[in-house]
Amino acid sequence: MRETFTRCLQDEARNNENLVLITGDLGFGVLFPFMKEFPNRFVNAGISEQAMMSMAAGMAMEGKTVVVYSIGNFPTLRCLEQIRNCCAYHEANVKIVCVGAGFVYGTLGMTHHATEDMSALRLLPGVTVFAPADAVETEAVMARFLTEPGVAYLRIGRGGEPVFHERDALAGYETGKAVPYADGRDAYILTAGGILSSAVEARKLLADRGLDVGVASFPTVKPIDQAYLTELSERVPVLFTLEEHTIVGGFGGAVCETVAGLRGKRPRVVRIGMNDCYSSIVGSQAYLEAYYGLDGKSVADRVQAVLEGRA
Amino acid sequence: MSYEKSRRLAYRVRRHALDMTNRGGTSHIGSILSMADIVAVLYADVMRYDPANPRWPQRDRMVLSKGHAGAGMYAVLAESGFFPVSELEQHCQNGSRLSGHVSHKGVPGVEVSTGSLGQGMPMAMGMAMAAKMNGSDHRVFCIIGDGECDEGAIWESALIANQFALDNFIVTIDFNKIQSITSVENTIRLEPLDQKWASFGWHVIRVDGHDHAALHQAYSEALAARGQGKPVVVIADTVKGKGVSFMEGDVLWHYRTARGEEYDAAVKELEAQKL
Numbered sequence: 001m002r003e004t005f006t007r008c009l010q011d012e013a014r015n016n017e018n019l020v021l022i023t024g025d026l027g028f029g030v031l032f033p034f035m036k037e038f039p040n041r042f043v044n045a046g047i048s049e050q051a052m053m054s055m056a057a058g059m060a061m062e063g064k065t066v067v068v069y070s071i072g073n074f075p076t077l078r079c080l081e082q083i084r085n086c087c088a089y090h091e092a093n094v095k096i097v098c099v100g101a102g103f104v105y106g107t108l109g110m111t112h113h114a115t116e117d118m119s120a121l122r123l124l125p126g127v128t129v130f131a132p133a134d135a136v137e138t139e140a141v142m143a144r145f146l147t148e149p150g151v152a153y154l155r156i157g158r159g160g161e162p163v164f165h166e167r168d169a170l171a172g173y174e175t176g177k178a179v180p181y182a183d184g185r186d187a188y189i190l191t192a193g194g195i196l197s198s199a200v201e202a203r204k205l206l207a208d209r210g211l212d213v214g215v216a217s218f219p220t221v222k223p224i225d226q227a228y229l230t231e232l233s234e235r236v237p238v239l240f241t242l243e244e245h246t247i248v249g250g251f252g253g254a255v256c257e258t259v260a261g262l263r264g265k266r267p268r269v270v271r272i273g274m275n276d277c278y279s280s281i282v283g284s285q286a287y288l289e290a291y292y293g294l295d296g297k298s299v300a301d302r303v304q305a306v307l308e309g310r311a
Numbered sequence: 312m313s314y315e316k317s318r319r320l321a322y323r324v325r326r327h328a329l330d331m332t333n334r335g336g337t338s339h340i341g342s343i344l345s346m347a348d349i350v351a352v353l354y355a356d357v358m359r360y361d362p363a364n365p366r367w368p369q370r371d372r373m374v375l376s377k378g379h380a381g382a383g384m385y386a387v388l389a390e391s392g393f394f395p396v397s398e399l400e401q402h403c404q405n406g407s408r409l410s411g412h413v414s415h416k417g418v419p420g421v422e423v424s425t426g427s428l429g430q431g432m433p434m435a436m437g438m439a440m441a442a443k444m445n446g447s448d449h450r451v452f453c454i455i456g457d458g459e460c461d462e463g464a465i466w467e468s469a470l471i472a473n474q475f476a477l478d479n480f481i482v483t484i485d486f487n488k489i490q491s492i493t494s495v496e497n498t499i500r501l502e503p504l505d506q507k508w509a510s511f512g513w514h515v516i517r518v519d520g521h522d523h524a525a526l527h528q529a530y531s532e533a534l535a536a537r538g539q540g541k542p543v544v545v546i547a548d549t550v551k552g553k554g555v556s557f558m559e560g561d562v563l564w565h566y567r568t569a570r571g572e573e574y575d576a577a578v579k580e581l582e583a584q585k586l
Contacts, residue, residue, distance in 0.1 A: 020444070040444065046474070048467035051433040055471065058374075058437020061423060062445070066437075082464075085427050086434050090415070 001156040001194070002099055004135040006030055008142035009067060013038055018063055019146070022056055024049050024070040027099075031069065049074050053082035053094070060092035065146065071100040076117040076153070080124075087151045088126040094151050096121075101131065101155045101193050102244025103279070103288040110278045113288075114155070118192070119249035121153045122222045128152040128175060129222040131251070133196035136165040137219045140173035148175060157194045164196055164217070178225035184214025186307055187238040189299065192218045192251035195244045198289065201296025206303060213303060224254040233259055238268045240303055244294060247271040270306055272299060314356075314523035319586045320390055321351035321523075325554050326581050327386035327399050333574050335382075335403025337411045341552040341564035343383035345487035345520070346454060349547055350387045352526040353452060357534070362392035365419040371449050372422050372438050376431025377456035377485060381413035384421065393420035429462025431455070432482060436468050439480035439542075450534065453482045458490030461499045466511070473512035476540035481533045484544060485520065487551035489562050508544045520547025555580050 010033060013019045021034055022043045035042045045052035049070065056066040068075055075096050076083070087094040098114060105112035121129050130145055130152065132138040138156060145152050164181060173179075181196070182203060189199040199215045206213045214236070218225065232239065239259065241252035252271030259269050274292055281291065289295045293302065305311035328343040354360075358371040375384045382402055389396045401407040408417045412426025422438070425431035435453035442449060459465060472480055486504065488495050495501055505515045514536045518529040526547070533543040551565070552558030555577045558569075569577045 020441075043440070043475075045471055046467075048464070048471065050429070050464040051436070051467035051471055054430045054433035054464065055437035055440065055468070058423070058434035058439075059441040060437075061434070062438050062441035064441055064444075081427060082430055082433075085424070086430050089424060 001132065001135055001138045001161055002030060002159040004138040005097065005142065005154070005156055006034065008139060009146070010034055010037060012146045013041065016065055019065045019067065020059060021067045021069060022052055024052050024074055026070050049078045050082055053079040054086040056094045057082070057086035057090055057092040060094050061090060065093045065095065067095045067097060067146070069097045071098065072105060072112045072114050073117060076114070077120055080120055083121070083127070083151065084124050088124050091126060091150050093149060095145055096151070096153045098153070098155050099158060101157055102195070103285045104158045106285045106288045107282045109282055110280065113279055115245050115274050117155060118221055118243070118245050118251060119253065122250065122254060126150055127222065128220065129155070130219055131155045131193040131221050132219045133191065133194055133217045134161055134163045134165065136163055136167060136170055137179065137217065140170035141219050144173065144175045155193060161194050162197050164200060173219070176220045176223040176225055178228040179217045179219060181215040181217055184236070185212040187240060187303060188214040188216060188232055188236050189240045189242055189303065190216050190218060190255060191242045192221050193244055195242055195289070195294060198294055198296045198299050199242050202299035202303060205296060205300035209304060211304060211307060218251065221251050221254055224258055226258050229255060229258045230262060233262055233265050233267050236267055238270065238306060241269065241271045241273070242294065242299060243273040244289065245273050246276060247273040248276050272302060314527060315586060317352045317355035317523050320355045320387065321348045322581070322585055323390050324351055324383050324386045327389070328382045329569060329574070329577055329581060331382040331386070331399055331402040332568055333570060334400065335411070336568050337403045338566040338568065339379040339382070339411070340569060341489070341558055341561070342377065342456065342485070342487070343380045344553045344555065344558065345549040345551045346377070346380055346383055346485040347553070348521045348523060348526060349454060349483055349485060350383060352523060352530065354387050354391045356527060357530045358452065359449065360391070360420070362420065365393060369447070369449050372435065372451040374422055374425065374431045374435035374438070374451070374453045375413050376425055376435065376453055377428070377459055378412040378425030378431060381411055384413045385409050385418070388420040391420070394418070428456065428459040429464035433464055433468045436472050436477065436480060439472070439477045440475060442479055443475070443477065449479070451480050453480070455482060455484055457484060457486045457488065457495050457501060458498070460484065460501055469508065469511040469513065472542040477542045478537050478540055480542040482542065482544045484546045485549055486546055487549040489551040489560065489565065491565060493562060505546055508546070512541060514539065514541040514543045515546065516543065517546045517548070520549035521553055554584060
C-alpha cells in the first residue's frame with residue numbers, strides 16, 4: 001500500500017504544481033523519490049506534529065494541496081485539535097496520511113499501535129476517512145484523496161499486503177462506496193483496511209463448515225456507504241464488522257449508527273476488533289491479530305458461534 | 312510626526328471594544344486594550360490591504376493568534392473599511408458571525424479563525440512558507456499573547472520558521488505580563504524573552520507597545536530586515552487594560568465585563584483621550 005501511495009502521489013504532483021508534501025521527519029527512504037523530483041515542494045517539519053498540522057492548514061489557505069505524512073498516532077491523535085480547528089473548520093485542502101494502521105508497528109509498543117484513529121477522525125465534521133485494504137483499493141482511493149476538496153485522512157499499511165482485487169478493477173472508484181468482495185446468504189463480514197485478509201480467510205473456513213458468509217470491503221469509512229448497508233440489511237440477518245482498531249466509534253460504530261437508523265429490516269450487528277483496550281504486549285502484526293481474535297480462524301469461530309446462537 | 316492616524320484608530324478600537332464587550336457581556340477587555348496600539352499602527356500605516364478587495368492576492372496577511380482579543384480585530388477591520396462599523400453592534404449577539412474569539416467565516420479581512428492558543432502562529436507560518444514557495448512579495452503578520460508562549464506549538468513554530476528562513480514572517484508578542492490567573496512571572500516565567508527568541512534565530516525588536524513612534528520605528532526595522540533570512544519578532548511591552556486606569560495591570564479584567572458605573576467610568580476615561 002505504501003509504495004502505491006508514493007507512486008500515486010508523485011503522479012498527482014506532476015499534474016498539480018500546487019501539491020506540497022510535508023513530513024513529520026518520517027518516511028526515510030520512502031519519500032526520497034518525491035524529494036528528488038520535487039525538492040521545492042517537500043518540507044520536513046521535524047518532530048513537531050502540532051505546528052506541522054496548523055502550518056499545513058495555513059499553506060492550504062494560500063492555495064496549496066498539502067499532503068501531511070507520518071506514522072501511527074502522530075498525524076492524528078497528537079494533533080487532533082489542530083485538525084479540527086485549523087484544517088477542518090477552514091475547509092483546508094490538507095490530506096493526512098498515516099502509515100501503520102492497527103498493528104503494523106506491532107513490536108514497537110502501544111504508542112505505535114494505531115487503534116483509535118478512525119474513531120477520532122471520523123467524528124470531525126468535514127473529514128473524509130479512507131482505509132483501503134490492499135494496493136488496488138489504495139490506488140482507487142488515491143485519485144479521490146488527492147483531488148477532492150477539503151480534509152481527508154488515509155490510513156494504510158506498510159507494504160507487502162496481499163492483493164484481493166484485479167488490477168484496475170476499481171478504476172473510477174467513487175468516495176463513499178463499499179466494495180463487495182463475495183456474496184453470502186447467512187451473514188456478511190464487513191471490513192475496513194488490510195484486515196480484509198482475515199475476512200476472506202474466515203469465509204473459506206466457514207464454507208467448509210457449511211456456512212455461506214459474504215465479504216465486503218469499505219475503503220471509505222466516512223462517509224459510510226448507506227445505500228449498500230441498507231440493501232444488505234434487507235437480505236442478511238447478521239452483519240459482522242471487522243477492523244484492526246477499537247470497536248468503539250470506528251468502522252463498526254459507523255455501521256451500527258447506520259443500521260440502527262434504518263426504517264426497514266435491521267440485522268444484528270456484531271463488532272469484531274479491539275475491545276476497548278490497549279495492547280500491553282508486542283509482536284508481529286499477524287501475532288497481535290491472532291492474540292486479539294482478528295485472524296481468519298478466530299473470526300470464523302466467532303461468526304459460527306453467533307450464527308449457531310452460542311454468542 | 313504625531314502619528315495621528317494610528318493614534319486616532321487606536322482610540323476607536325478601544326472605544327468600540329469597550330462597548331462590544333459591554334453589550335455582549337463578554338470578557339478579555341484587558342487583552343484587547345493591551346494590543347490596541349499594535350493593531351492600530353499596523354492597519355493605519357504598515358500593512359498593505361484593500362478593504363474593497365479583501366482577498367487581493369498581494370495583500371499582507373494578518374493572523375490574530377491570541378484570538379480572544381477578537382473584538383479588537385473586528386473593530387480595527389471595521390474602522391479600516393472592511394465592513395460597516397454598525398455591524399460591531401452584533402458582536403457576541405445571538406446568531407451573530409462576530410464571535411468572541413475571532414472568526415473568518417463571513418467576516419471580510421479576517422484570514423483565519425483562532426481561539427485555541429498556539430494554533431494561529433503556525434497557520435500564519437504556513438502562509439509565509441506558501442508565499443516563499445510562490446515567490447510572492449507580501450508579508451505575513453501575526454500577533455500572539457504572552458501567556459500563549461506557554462504553548463509548545465509556539466516554540467515548534469519558532470524553530471521551523473528559523474529553519475526555513477521565513478523573513479516575510481513578522482510576529483508581534485503582546486507582552487502585557489498578565490495571563491489568566493495571575494502574572495506571567497508567577498505562572499510560567501518568560502524572561503529573558505528577547506534572549507529566548509534571539510537564541511531561536513529570530514531578529515528581535517523590543518518596543519514600548521503603546522508608543523506609536525516606537526511602534527512605527529519597530530515595524531520599519533522589521534520590514535527592512537527582509538532579505539536577511541530571519542523571521543522577525545516584535546516584543547511589545549504593553550499594559551493589560553491600557554487606557555482605563557482601574558483596568559490597567561489588574562488580572563480581574565481578563566474576565567470581567569464593564570457594566571453600570573464601571574462602564575460609565577471607563578467610557579469617561581477613554582473619551583478624555585479622544586484626539
